[in-house]
Amino acid sequence: MKTKIKADDPLIIAGRSFGSRLLLGTGKFSSARVMKSALKASGTEIVTVALRRVELDNARDSILSAVDVGRYLLLPNTSGARNAEEAVRLARLARAAGCEPWIKLEVTPDPHYLLPDPIETLKAAEILVREGFTVLPYINADPVLAKRLEEVGTATVMPLGSPIGSNRGLKTRELIEIIIEKARVPVVVDAGLGAPSHAAEAMEMGADAVLVNTAVAVAGDPVAMARAFKKGVEAGREAFLAGLGSPRKTAEASSPLTGFLR
Amino acid sequence: MEIQVNGEKRHWDGPVTVLDLLEALGIRPAAVAVERNLRIVLRDEMAREMIHDGDTIEIIRMVGGG
Numbered sequence: 214m215k216t217k218i219k220a221d222d223p224l225i226i227a228g229r230s231f232g233s234r235l236l237l238g239t240g241k242f243s244s245a246r247v248m249k250s251a252l253k254a255s256g257t258e259i260v261t262v263a264l265r266r267v268e269l270d271n272a273r274d275s276i277l278s279a280v281d282v283g284r285y286l287l288l289p290n291t292s293g294a295r296n297a298e299e300a301v302r303l304a305r306l307a308r309a310a311g312c313e314p315w316i317k318l319e320v321t322p323d324p325h326y327l328l329p330d331p332i333e334t335l336k337a338a339e340i341l342v343r344e345g346f347t348v349l350p351y352i353n354a355d356p357v358l359a360k361r362l363e364e365v366g367t368a369t370v371m372p373l374g375s376p377i378g379s380n381r382g383l384k385t386r387e388l389i390e391i392i393i394e395k396a397r398v399p400v401v402v403d404a405g406l407g408a409p410s411h412a413a414e415a416m417e418m419g420a421d422a423v424l425v426n427t428a429v430a431v432a433g434d435p436v437a438m439a440r441a442f443k444k445g446v447e448a449g450r451e452a453f454l455a456g457l458g459s460p461r462k463t464a465e466a467s468s469p470l471t472g473f474l475r
Numbered sequence: 476m477e478i479q480v481n482g483e484k485r486h487w488d489g490p491v492t493v494l495d496l497l498e499a500l501g502i503r504p505a506a507v508a509v510e511r512n513l514r515i516v517l518r519d520e521m522a523r524e525m526i527h528d529g530d531t532i533e534i535i536r537m538v539g540g541g
Contacts, residue, residue, distance in 0.1 A: 238539075238540060238541030239539040239540060239541075240538075240539040240540045240541045241539065241541075242539060248539070261540055261541055262537040262538065262539065262540050263537070263538050263539065263540025263541075264508075264535050264536070264537060264538070264540075265535065265536065265538045266481040266482070266533065266534065266535060266536075267481060267500075267502055267507060267534045267535065267536050268481075269480060269481055269483060269500055269534075278506070287537070289537065290540055290541070292540055292541070302513075305515055306508040306510065306515065306535050307508070307537075309508035309509075309515045309516075309517060309518075310506075310507060310508035310535065310536065310537060311505065311508075311518075312537070377541065378541075404541075424541070426540075426541030427541065
């Protein structure tokens with residue numbers, strides 16, 4: 214067996230240790246109060262945020278003023294960027310807004326499927342790594358691209374399970390397996406995870422972490438769903454460390470077949 | 476003078492600094508990032524960075540996102 218079960222099993226990204234393998238997005242919550250409770254219930258230590266223009270006629274603080282920055286690492290994303298230049302601009306703005314220089318890099322030129330542009334993502338990653346950012350790139354489940362990003366110095370790779378917000382689970386499973394096998398940086402499965410079972414499946418495969426937003430934020434009870442995802446992630450991780458059996462075609466009896474009737 | 480703030484044309488009596496503009500708009504400097512003509516204005520520069528006629532200002536903040 215390759216790995217041993219450890220009670221203390223932190224997620225380590227860029228040398229920083231986290232007690233939870235569930236990253237949570239802060240979009241689409243109905244209120245700051247619900248979001249705060251869901252973050253707490255999820256056990257997460259990394260929460261993603263977006264950057265947008267201040268509404269001039271309504272310049273009140275965003276719901277994020279409710280987030281305790283002592284407790285969570287705020288991970289700004291570059292959502293809305295359609296090319297490398299826009300992504301780099303957003304990353305620099307995030308740093309100027311007071312965030313630590315960590316950035317979830319996403320470049321999505323097509324608003325319909327929000328699939329990430331691999332070429333622009335790689336370009337932006339090179340620039341941002343050079344500028345001292347800890348870069349977590351959102352990518353399609355492409356093992357070659359994942360390697361290229363790792364080589365330019367990204368802190369993780371974040372392959373998608375299925376399109377953002379689609380709740381369809383791990384449609385890219387076989388390619389994510391290859392990414393996990395080859396990666397030397399943490400693999401965070403991002404996007405499309407619609408149920409705790411999807412998160413558990415990703416963790417059972419050996420993903421280092423998952424990122425969830427829509428499935429929690431728009432659930433009937435987001436706080437209960439956050440708790441359910443926490444359990445899914447923990448169960449999947451523990452199963453991976455415990456060592457899963459391989460699938461087989463024929464039966465193998467669980468009970469002894471000898472000793473009485475035969 | 477006429478300036479563009481977050482895509483909107485605004486008439487403003489100058490001279491004015493970035494910090495003055497934020498205060499007039501009721502925006503806490505600690506909660507935002509500002510660009511003047513595509514160049515980031517760091518927080519400790521806001522009090523002396525002058526805004527001129529024709530400038531384009533972007534004021535960005537964090538919002539919920541995935």
